[in-house]
Amino acid sequence: MTRPGEAKLNHLFQPGKIGRFEVKNRIKYGACCVSNYNGRDGTITPRELARVRVIAGTGCGLITNQGAYPDPLGEGKSYFRQVAIHDDKFLPQFEMIARYIHDAGAMAMQQILHAGRYGGIDLGYCVQPSVVPQTLPHFRPPRELTKEQIKVVVKQHADAAARAIRAGFDGTEVTSFMGYLLANFNSRFTNQRTDEYGGSVENRGRFMRELIDAIKQATPDNPLSIRLNGAELMDRWGGNTQDESFELMQQAVDCGVDMISVTVGWQEAPESSFGRDVEPGYWNFLSEKAKKMFPNVLVAFGNRLPDPAMANACVKDGVFDYWEVCRPLLADPEMIHKAAEDRMEEVRPCIGSLNCLSRLFRDLPYTCTMNPMLGHEVEPEYHVTEATEKKRIMVIGAGPAGMEAAITARRRGHAVTVFDKADRIGGALGAYAANDLARPADLQSVIDYYGVMAKKLGVEVRLNTEANAKFMRSVLHEYDVCIVAAGARTDMAVFQYLEGADLLVDALEVAHGRFKPGKRVVMLGGGMIGLTISEFLAKAGHEVTVVEKEKRIGGDIMPTFKWRHTAWVDELGIQTVTLASLVKVTKEGATVKTPKGEQFIPCDSVIVSSPRKANHDLFHEFQWMVDELHGGGDATVPRGLDQAIQEGYRLGVRI
Amino acid sequence: MLGEMFGDMSLWQAMLDRQRELFVEMEAGSRLGFVSREASGILPGKRSEGVRVVNEVPMMAWEIENGGMAARMERFAGISSTRVDVLLVADQEAMDTMLAELGGDMLKTIKRLIRRGNIMFFLFKNKAQLQDAGYEDFLESLGLAFLGACR
Numbered sequence: 001m002t003r004p005g006e007a008k009l010n011h012l013f014q015p016g017k018i019g020r021f022e023v024k025n026r027i028k029y030g031a032c033c034v035s036n037y038n039g040r041d042g043t044i045t046p047r048e049l050a051r052v053r054v055i056a057g058t059g060c061g062l063i064t065n066q067g068a069y070p071d072p073l074g075e076g077k078s079y080f081r082q083v084a085i086h087d088d089k090f091l092p093q094f095e096m097i098a099r100y101i102h103d104a105g106a107m108a109m110q111q112i113l114h115a116g117r118y119g120g121i122d123l124g125y126c127v128q129p130s131v132v133p134q135t136l137p138h139f140r141p142p143r144e145l146t147k148e149q150i151k152v153v154v155k156q157h158a159d160a161a162a163r164a165i166r167a168g169f170d171g172t173e174v175t176s177f178m179g180y181l182l183a184n185f186n187s188r189f190t191n192q193r194t195d196e197y198g199g200s201v202e203n204r205g206r207f208m209r210e211l212i213d214a215i216k217q218a219t220p221d222n223p224l225s226i227r228l229n230g231a232e233l234m235d236r237w238g239g240n241t242q243d244e245s246f247e248l249m250q251q252a253v254d255c256g257v258d259m260i261s262v263t264v265g266w267q268e269a270p271e272s273s274f275g276r277d278v279e280p281g282y283w284n285f286l287s288e289k290a291k292k293m294f295p296n297v298l299v300a301f302g303n304r305l306p307d308p309a310m311a312n313a314c315v316k317d318g319v320f321d322y323w324e325v326c327r328p329l330l331a332d333p334e335m336i337h338k339a340a341e342d343r344m345e346e347v348r349p350c351i352g353s354l355n356c357l358s359r360l361f362r363d364l365p366y367t368c369t370m371n372p373m374l375g376h377e378v379e380p381e382y383h384v385t386e387a388t389e390k391k392r393i394m395v396i397g398a399g400p401a402g403m404e405a406a407i408t409a410r411r412r413g414h415a416v417t418v419f420d421k422a423d424r425i426g427g428a429l430g431a432y433a434a435n436d437l438a439r440p441a442d443l444q445s446v447i448d449y450y451g452v453m454a455k456k457l458g459v460e461v462r463l464n465t466e467a468n469a470k471f472m473r474s475v476l477h478e479y480d481v482c483i484v485a486a487g488a489r490t491d492m493a494v495f496q497y498l499e500g501a502d503l504l505v506d507a508l509e510v511a512h513g514r515f516k517p518g519k520r521v522v523m524l525g526g527g528m529i530g531l532t533i534s535e536f537l538a539k540a541g542h543e544v545t546v547v548e549k550e551k552r553i554g555g556d557i558m559p560t561f562k563w564r565h566t567a568w569v570d571e572l573g574i575q576t577v578t579l580a581s582l583v584k585v586t587k588e589g590a591t592v593k594t595p596k597g598e599q600f601i602p603c604d605s606v607i608v609s610s611p612r613k614a615n616h617d618l619f620h621e622f623q624w625m626v627d628e629l630h631g632g633g634d635a636t637v638p639r640g641l642d643q644a645i646q647e648g649y650r651l652g653v654r655i
Numbered sequence: 656m657l658g659e660m661f662g663d664m665s666l667w668q669a670m671l672d673r674q675r676e677l678f679v680e681m682e683a684g685s686r687l688g689f690v691s692r693e694a695s696g697i698l699p700g701k702r703s704e705g706v707r708v709v710n711e712v713p714m715m716a717w718e719i720e721n722g723g724m725a726a727r728m729e730r731f732a733g734i735s736s737t738r739v740d741v742l743l744v745a746d747q748e749a750m751d752t753m754l755a756e757l758g759g760d761m762l763k764t765i766k767r768l769i770r771r772g773n774i775m776f777f778l779f780k781n782k783a784q785l786q787d788a789g790y791e792d793f794l795e796s797l798g799l800a801f802l803g804a805c806r
Contacts, residue, residue, distance in 0.1 A: 133734060133742070133777035137785050236772035270772050552795055566798055567770055570763070579676075595676065 005342035009312040012323060013340065016061065018298060019223035019258050021107045021170050023061035026315050027336060028300050030261070031064040031111040031173070032326030033356050034079040036365040037375065040122070042069065042077070042084020044093035050378035052097050056104040058329050059336030062322065063106045064173055064225075065097055067113025070160035071153065075127045076181065078115030080363035085112065085160045091167050098168030109225060110164035111173040112157055116181025117142065117190055118267060121363075127153075129185050129207070130192035135237075135268045138361055150197065150207060153181070158214035161224075171223035171258070174211060178273075179232075179266035182208055186248050187232060189239035201244050205251040212255040223258035225300070230262040230286030233269035242286075249290060259298040261324055262287045274304040274327075276352035277438040277564055281310055287320045300324040306350050308339040330356060331370040345452045349445040354560035355642055361559065369642040370446070372404070372649035384653055387412040391480040391655065394419060394626075396467040396618060399427020401633025401644035402485030403450035408652020410457045417479070418459060421466035425451055427487050428634075429641065431511035432529065435536035437568060438561075446641070469621045481628040481655055484618045485648065488638035491613035500585030500606075507533055507609035518604020519543060522590045524582055525610025526553030528640065531565045533609065538572035545575040545601050547592050549610075552578065556640065577601070612638040628655070660691055661715045662754045667726040670761045671717065677762075677796055678724045680789035688739035689715040690731045692746045692775070734777065740788065742777045749773035766798045 006013040016023040037047040055063060068085035069076035077084070084090055094110070101108035118139050120126035126140040127149070133142065145153065161172040176183035184190040185207035191198050197206050208226075215224050228249050232239040240248070249260055264283045265273030272278050287301035302324030305311060311323035328335055332348035339347075348370050356366040368374040376382035391414050395402045398420035410416045424430065426447035433443030454461055465471070467486070490508060495501045507525070509515040510533055519542060523534045526548030534544045546553060546569070553569065553576055554562045569576065577599065580592040589602040615635040622629055632651050633644035661667065671678070694712040714731035716739070717724050731737055745753065749768040756764045768774040776799065780788065 131735065133779055134781075135776055135778060137778050137780070137782035140781065141779070237775045270770065551792060563798065570767060570770070570798075 003340045003342070005338075005340045005344070008342060009308055009339060011315040012308060012312040014315075016298075016321065018062065018107060018171065020221070021223065023107050024105055025059075025061040026322050027060040027062070027311075028261075028302075028322040028324045029055060029058060029060040029063040029106075029329065030300075030302055030324040030326040031066045031113075031175070033330065033366050034066050034082050034113075034360065035375070036079050036081040036360060036363070038081045038083050040081060042074075042082065042086075042090065044083050044090070044097070047375070047378045048083070049093065049096060049100075051375065053100050054333050054377050055329070056100040056106065058333050059340065060325070060329075061106055062109060063101045063104075064109045064111050065094075065101070065169070067111040067175060068160065069119070070112050070114055070156040074120065074122050076114030076116070076119045076153075076156075077121050078113065078118045078180070079360055080121060081365070082113070082121075085110070085163055086156065088163065091163065094164065094167035094169070102168070107171070108169045109171045109173050109223075110161075110167070110169040111175055112160045112164070113175055114153065114157065114181040116184040117179055119181070127181070128190055129197060130190060132190045132192065147195065147197070150210075154207070154210050154214050157211050158218040161215040162218040165219045165222050169222075171225065172215060172219060173225040173227065173259075173261070174215065175227040175261075176229060177227045177261075177263040179234075179268060182211065182226075183229060183232070183266065186228070186245075187234065187239045188244070189232070189234050189237055201247045202251075205248050208248065209251055209255050212252060212257055216256055225259035225261055226252050226257045227261040227263050228252060229264065229266075230283070230290060231264050233265045233271050233273060236270070239266070246289065246293060249294065253294045253297050257297065259300055259322070260290055260294065261300040262290050262303075262320070264303045272564070274352065275354060275438075275561065275564065276442050278304045278352075279439075280304055280306055284314060284319050287314070288318070291318055291320055298322060302326070304352075306352075308335070308344065327352070327356065330366075330368045330374055333371075345448075346456065348449055349442070351442040351446060352439075353558060353642070355558060358558050358560045367642070369645065372646045382653060384408060384411050387414055387655070390414055391628075392478065393417070393481040393483065393655065394475070394479040395483045395485060396420075397427060397485035397487055397633070397635065398422070398425035398450075398461060398463070399485060399487050399633060399644065400429055400446060400450070400641055401487075401635070401648040402427070402483065403454065404645045404648030405483050405485060405632055405651040406459045406648075407450065407453045407457055408649050409655055410459045412653070414481075414655065416459045418454070418461045419465045419467050419471075420461070420463055423463050425454070425461060425463070428508060428511070431508060431513075432532055434513070435511055435532050437532075437535050437539060438564065467618065472622055472625045476625060479626060481630070482622055482626040483651055483655075484615070484622070484629070484631045484635050485633045485644075486615045486618055486635045488612045488614055488634035490608050491611045492608060493613075494611060495582065495608065498582065498584060503585045503587065503606060505605060505607050507607050510537075510607055517542065517607060520589075520603040520605075521545070522547055522601050522603045522606045524606065524608045526550075526576060526578070527556045527610055528554070528565075529612075530609035531557070531569065533607065534574055535565070535568045535572060538574050544572075545577060545603065547580045547582065547590070547601075548576065548578045549581055550578065558640075582606075614638055630655070660694065660713045660750070661689065661728065662757045664715075664726055664728065666757045667715065667761070670758075671724040671726055674762055674796075675723055677793045678719060678789075679722070680792060681719045681724075682788045683719050685719045685788050685790065686739045687717045687741045687743065688729075688731065688737055689717070689743045689745065691750050692744045695731055695744065740778070740780045740785065740790070741794070742779070743769075743774050744776065745774045762796055766796070770798055
């Protein structure tokens, strides 16, 4: 029976065919992220298998298992705990993964990932077509592959593909995304060779053609997908132009690949490809071009395209054949099912924070800001199970930590009431979302999601209600559990003896729009909050100086987004004074102390965003008033959105 | 002349002296090189000369000496033969901009030019080595994605 969402998104949910394989819909789970959940030797762990079961159940018609490196030395290994496929000893786990995917009614594809320039993570070097030094310090110094070594690498890929098919996969994929070995040969940036593998586009594409030929010979009955850049975003540094990228695609098509997965960018590219500052759908033109150029080859695409409705329109309009999606399914593995049931408002949104990738660069397993379960699938303690004893829970604070705890506890059968002194849910997140330069809709979508889920699940929300000792006395014994998730506050008390302290303004007042600062602003604190508000004010025409006590600004910002803030600071002309503390404030301006001496900064308003202080007062107030008292999010330690959601969830599944 | 390409060295030295706090944690002997993209042969699609067989061309070297960063002109002998930890490669627009703004806040200028893609850079030490050598403050001040980037 066709479900209501399937009827609405009928192009996306129509069946397809890849080679000899029927596919139930036009959705490809993209191997966008290596999980880093596995053994250092490439063995697949129970944690990974539990995660793959979830991936298998996402509802995608085609599922690409994460990239496995094909060589025994690990020259192709780019991530600390990446899976390997260079030996038959790995077969049993791959067989299980293929079975999970087939059991869920999907086609199974195994990606082979030789990282080239970004590989050799356990070695003292990486291999490339030529010795082109690194631009990112995370990666290893390069060695040039000899022609003999190239032949070996090609054979390793073919062997790996054959092994995957033996394990039960239906097809394989090789990837150049995002600057891996295949891309290194294809690109002018990294391919400086003077032999038949370098020079012209024809020569640079030789490695790719040999790779395709070898895999096709090893697995003649199984489809092969190839991930190729539509745009490297490296052209200013000598990389391929878009025309060259499409010329290389043509070569792949001529060699008989069954699917081209169009990608954007390299890891070291100087501009954004799928961060939160990129408008959804921005890169669709690349896929559309590929589809027009290669009408007889399947085209998959999904860079910065998180919305099934947009994807449906793209399939309808011939922009691509398969929507390649991954990160939105990290945030909500049920998204496809919710889309099929026309319940998109219940989708836990991917906000493009790229927390997943930030962690990989620290050799940590990936996690998701929005999905606290991600990576913990194997742990029963993280699963939402019916509570043994149903309790009456009060949650103080309707920010992300409180709302996450509330809906999780409610799903387990507890009766939950959320109290907040504001007239809407969201806490400080709503205020900061309104000031976000990247895409306010992303952060607002988190709040909208909590609103929808609270209503759907029957969480009572009482707004305009401040929780204090008097209030607690009025509800004494009505609740078994109290969760304090009232957020953090700006610690204005540290300035109380400072001259002009009465002239200071709390950043939250500005973020909420309750205080309109003058033309010239000094912002105390150059962390996430201070910078977000400063950028917003600067864009609105204010002259902003950020005063930061540490050596650098943005110390609490996720590395995948920090560069964007520092660029905005420059672009918007925001002045920064570091290693500085406030000395006094007058109506004429602020005096700060730096290692070079005192400095007077003329300004009309001085806004305080730092230090922030946990809201511990309520813990002391409520300690003797309720059976169980818990704290979560910034109310315990001021941090960020991901920690708030993680802690809220952990409280919800534990109580 | 060796020095002409980068203008008056005393102005570069004065800038480095003004920014000395960025370099206080850097180990003695830490070195950066600055070359012109055109002169060095490190050009789009034709970089093999720069990587392998370059003619000797001017390189501005910054090196930690006596607790400060010293600027001087040297000869660039190709990527593989030049001992630097970081190599900055400036295109003609960047060279012109830097010469025009020499004497001003050059680190901001360089940061802007890196961001715009006019200056590319290569690293010859890994993250741990650069951290141990005290590079973090300086490289972050140039807006380089020191701890990795996936955008």
